[in-house]
Amino acid sequence: MRSELTWMVGGQQGEGIESTGYVLSAGLNRLGYHIYGYRTFSSRIKGGHTNFRIRIATRRVLANSDHVDVLIAFDRDSVRRNAAQLTPGAVVVIDDEEAHPQLPEAGDGVRVLGVPLTGIARDVGGVIMKNMVGAGASAALLGLPVDAFDDLIAERFGSKGEKVVEANRRAFRAGYERLAGQAACSDLRLEAGDGRRRYTMTGDDAAGFGALVGGCRLIAAYPITPASDIMHWLVPKLPQFGGVVVQTEDEIAAITLAVGAGYAGVRAMTATSGPGFSLMMEALGYAGMIEAPVVIVDVQRAGPSTGMPTKHEQSDLFEMLYGSHGDLPRIVLAPATAEECFYGAAEAFNLAERYQTPVILAMDLAVGLAIQTVDDLDFSRVKIDRGLVAAPEELGPEDADFKRYRFTDSGISPRSLPGMPGGLHLATGLEHDETGHITEDRRNRVRMTDKRLRKFQSVELNDAIPPVTFDGPEAPDLLLLGWGSTYGPLAEARERLERQGASVAHGHIRLLEPLPAGVLASRIAQARRVVVVENNARGQLARLLRQEIGTADKDRLHSVLKYDGTPFLPSEIMRECEAML
Amino acid sequence: MATVIDRRSPKDYATDAAPWWCPGCGDFAVLRALQMAAADLNLDPARTVLVAGIGCSGKIGDYFRSYSVHVVHGRTMPVATGIKLANRDLTVIAAGGDGDGYGIGLNHFIHAARRNVDITYIVMDNKVYGLTKGQTSPTTHLGSRTTSAPTGAIDRPITPLRMALVAGVTYLAQGFSGDPKHLARLIKGAIQHKGFALVNVYSPCVTYNKINTYDWYKERLVNLDDDESYDPGNWQAALNTVIDKDDLVTGLIYRATDVPTYEELLPGYRPEPIAAQELQRDPAEWAKILAEFA
Numbered sequence: 001m002r003s004e005l006t007w008m009v010g011g012q013q014g015e016g017i018e019s020t021g022y023v024l025s026a027g028l029n030r031l032g033y034h035i036y037g038y039r040t041f042s043s044r045i046k047g048g049h050t051n052f053r054i055r056i057a058t059r060r061v062l063a064n065s066d067h068v069d070v071l072i073a074f075d076r077d078s079v080r081r082n083a084a085q086l087t088p089g090a091v092v093v094i095d096d097e098e099a100h101p102q103l104p105e106a107g108d109g110v111r112v113l114g115v116p117l118t119g120i121a122r123d124v125g126g127v128i129m130k131n132m133v134g135a136g137a138s139a140a141l142l143g144l145p146v147d148a149f150d151d152l153i154a155e156r157f158g159s160k161g162e163k164v165v166e167a168n169r170r171a172f173r174a175g176y177e178r179l180a181g182q183a184a185c186s187d188l189r190l191e192a193g194d195g196r197r198r199y200t201m202t203g204d205d206a207a208g209f210g211a212l213v214g215g216c217r218l219i220a221a222y223p224i225t226p227a228s229d230i231m232h233w234l235v236p237k238l239p240q241f242g243g244v245v246v247q248t249e250d251e252i253a254a255i256t257l258a259v260g261a262g263y264a265g266v267r268a269m270t271a272t273s274g275p276g277f278s279l280m281m282e283a284l285g286y287a288g289m290i291e292a293p294v295v296i297v298d299v300q301r302a303g304p305s306t307g308m309p310t311k312h313e314q315s316d317l318f319e320m321l322y323g324s325h326g327d328l329p330r331i332v333l334a335p336a337t338a339e340e341c342f343y344g345a346a347e348a349f350n351l352a353e354r355y356q357t358p359v360i361l362a363m364d365l366a367v368g369l370a371i372q373t374v375d376d377l378d379f380s381r382v383k384i385d386r387g388l389v390a391a392p393e394e395l396g397p398e399d400a401d402f403k404r405y406r407f408t409d410s411g412i413s414p415r416s417l418p419g420m421p422g423g424l425h426l427a428t429g430l431e432h433d434e435t436g437h438i439t440e441d442r443r444n445r446v447r448m449t450d451k452r453l454r455k456f457q458s459v460e461l462n463d464a465i466p467p468v469t470f471d472g473p474e475a476p477d478l479l480l481l482g483w484g485s486t487y488g489p490l491a492e493a494r495e496r497l498e499r500q501g502a503s504v505a506h507g508h509i510r511l512l513e514p515l516p517a518g519v520l521a522s523r524i525a526q527a528r529r530v531v532v533v534e535n536n537a538r539g540q541l542a543r544l545l546r547q548e549i550g551t552a553d554k555d556r557l558h559s560v561l562k563y564d565g566t567p568f569l570p571s572e573i574m575r576e577c578e579a580m581l
Numbered sequence: 582m583a584t585v586i587d588r589r590s591p592k593d594y595a596t597d598a599a600p601w602w603c604p605g606c607g608d609f610a611v612l613r614a615l616q617m618a619a620a621d622l623n624l625d626p627a628r629t630v631l632v633a634g635i636g637c638s639g640k641i642g643d644y645f646r647s648y649s650v651h652v653v654h655g656r657t658m659p660v661a662t663g664i665k666l667a668n669r670d671l672t673v674i675a676a677g678g679d680g681d682g683y684g685i686g687l688n689h690f691i692h693a694a695r696r697n698v699d700i701t702y703i704v705m706d707n708k709v710y711g712l713t714k715g716q717t718s719p720t721t722h723l724g725s726r727t728t729s730a731p732t733g734a735i736d737r738p739i740t741p742l743r744m745a746l747v748a749g750v751t752y753l754a755q756g757f758s759g760d761p762k763h764l765a766r767l768i769k770g771a772i773q774h775k776g777f778a779l780v781n782v783y784s785p786c787v788t789y790n791k792i793n794t795y796d797w798y799k800e801r802l803v804n805l806d807d808d809e810s811y812d813p814g815n816w817q818a819a820l821n822t823v824i825d826k827d828d829l830v831t832g833l834i835y836r837a838t839d840v841p842t843y844e845e846l847l848p849g850y851r852p853e854p855i856a857a858q859e860l861q862r863d864p865a866e867w868a869k870i871l872a873e874f875a
């Protein structure tokens with residue numbers, strides 16, 4: 001019996017590979033397992049290898065595992081491409097009855113089961129259901145109860161009619177029966193799940209949900225991988241809550257439309273990835289200048305330029321921190337898990353309105369697209385804070401100018417919204433005085449710039465997404481630092497190293513701008529060595545840390561970088577750490 | 582505290598700021614016409630938003646009394662759309678120049694037209710980039726000498742009226758700064774129109790455009806509003822007319838009343854403004870959505 005294993009399905013894109021994974025992951029969730037599901041895919045719709053791996057465990061897991069234990073292969077290409085990851089004793093189910101038990105591409109010590117997944121599907125109703133046969137066969141190998149999938153299949157195919165539901169159930173059961181009672185593979189059976197009610201969602205889903213709960217009522221976006229799922233999630237939901245989705249002609253229109261809506265008093269957002277984010281730079285500065293709230297989600301992918309659209313990276317940090325000309329205020333918040341994507345997205349709208357500024361939610365492909373188990377979401381932790389809006393008595397007579405950009409100690413000035421009598425002002429990207437009128441007066445210029453930048457002296461966050469967290473000893477031999485989706489691999493690497501007796505701490509940063517530099521400096525000073533782990537080639541976070549807290553000592557601030565398009569495996573981080581401990 | 586005003590005069594729509602435009606600039610007349618139209622409709626400045634572009638024309642946002650938004654170059658359309666969708670009770674008017682609307686912002690203009698959001702767009706077309714000192718604009722006539730094309734422009738000009746008709750504009754008018762009263766009537770009609778309205782205005786640049794002058798236009802412009810046989814409800818006739826007259830017409834060129842607005846088509850779009858919504862909701866509603874992830 002296993003408390004953890006990794007299952008993978010592979011085949012050609014457009015053949016339903018994904019639905020095999022979705023059905024299995026939903027079933028596993030209901031049985032009380034924790035999962036971490038990761039898809040590997042390309043920028044094409046039909047053809048080309050794709051795979052979907054699910055790490056299944058009886059405890060929380062937030063990273064891919066080092067090895068694959070079960071591979072359902074719809075073609076031999078899937079075996080060849082993934083053979084290196086197969087653990088000794090792994091089982092490969094290949095959609096080919098004739099396959100030799102020693103399928104050479106699978107490698108030594110791998111058990112090969114030739115099962116005609118397509119043939120079985122044809123017999124029970126149609127080859128299109130081979131994915132269900134594969135899911136059923138997987139459930140049998142893992143020792144899962146077949147009945148647990150009946151309802152799920154009904155929910156998934158219910159809209160297509162009872163006939164389709166029945167056919168898919170037949171396909172699932174046929175696959176199940178084919179491999180049920182395979183004594184030779186009984187070591188793959190999972191310990192029973194705890195049956196607790198949990199949820200599975202991607203970070204993109206969670207960000208959409210968090211935005212909705214956080215009061216977002218407008219998203220303007222242009223399709224782009226890997227961010228489109230945020231818009232997709234909101235498309236059916238926003239209208240139910242009186243909100244709107246606008247698919248714009250480009251990302252410039254997306255952000256400027258959202259800024260217009262934010263200026264007019266609606267919580268508005270856009271979601272994009274690197275190429276779209278680059279197009280938004282001018283409007284980012286505009287929102288900062290007119291002090292309009294707007295939330296921009298950047299689900300990072302491999303750049304520069306079009307880069308690798310379906311591959312993971314964390315290389316937009318500099319752009320998020322420094323993009324757009326001029327001295328532009330902004331807040332950059334990086335959720336580490338799907339759960340934090342929910343709370344972070346919700347909180348981003350509070351920050352945007354409280355500080356009247358663009359807020360960038362820094363996600364990455366791994367956190368955005370990986371299917372993660374979430375224990376629960378606590379909606380009482382989401383508070384709506386609309387920030388400073390002028391009360392009627394603060395507004396002047398109708399024909400007087402309203403000091404929308406009044407100089408205040410905090411730098412934050414009460415907003416008037418169009419429709420409010422007595423709140424008239426000009427909102428311009430040109431430098432302006434307190435009433436918004438255009439001026440190039442030198443004294444005003446300095447005061448207004450300082451006012452805009454003063455707003456962020458202390459940014460308070462919802463405790464569901466703290467600025468930075470630390471696990472492990474306060475004065476460790478090794479301090480690991482990261483941001484975004486590296487949380488899972490780092491946490492796991494730290495735990496494993498600790499079990500080996502090493503003194504390792506892990507700091508994870510969510511608030512990248514303004515950076516909680518004080519606490520980071522103190523922790524860095526107490527650690528013997530510091531390793532900054534991130535998915536980019538230039539060590540962008542490490543450079544930021546050197547700049548903000550002055551740790552130039554290379555021996556103490558070391559970078560571990562990975563930029564091949566895939567997220568870190570815990571073992572990769574461990575290997576680097578062991579060399580340094 | 583705010584007071585309710587029953588009648589307003591054009592002067593009530595003027596700010597204290599003194600216009601920076603060159604003496605004789607056509608944009609003065611556009612501002613005056615907009616103020617006349619606003620007074621005629623008794624628009625409440627607090628419920629009116631003027632979204633101005635970048636360039637000489639974009640300065641209008643500092644001179645017209647209302648909520649004013651002066652946006653980045655070329656993006657009046659999406660900003661205006663965002664404001665209107667956020668608060669459908671507002672009157673939203675966008676204004677900018679030919680470079681702003683037909684050059685850097687052309688993409689947005691076409692898409693705003695096909696969406697048919699209920700906004701008005703006034704383009705002050707002077708066929709030159711004025712504020713940057715006289716470069717070729719998207720509407721500069723072929724052969725015109727500019728600071729960026731001293732031997733004459735070689736890019737064939739954009740024809741805004743034809744393009745607008747093809748893009749699906751549901752109210753199309755063209756005015757002339759030499760006749761502000763007529764222009765005011767066209768702007769008034771545009772604001773009253775339910776859907777996307779474009780008023781293109783020949784607004785001469787007296788400093789950098791020595792060809793398309795007030796006199797040049799006066800000699801050539803034909804006012805379609807004076808022609809009783811002209812039917813602005815006929816799209817094909819409108820297209821033929823602007824082609825035949827080489828765009829040298831003024832008046833209401835086309836109006837469609839049977840095209841649904843974007844607001845009417847948006848799923849779930851409610852009669853009350855989104856901006857007026859209470860955002861704090863019963864957590865039970867969220868729990869129901871969370872269950873979809875189980």
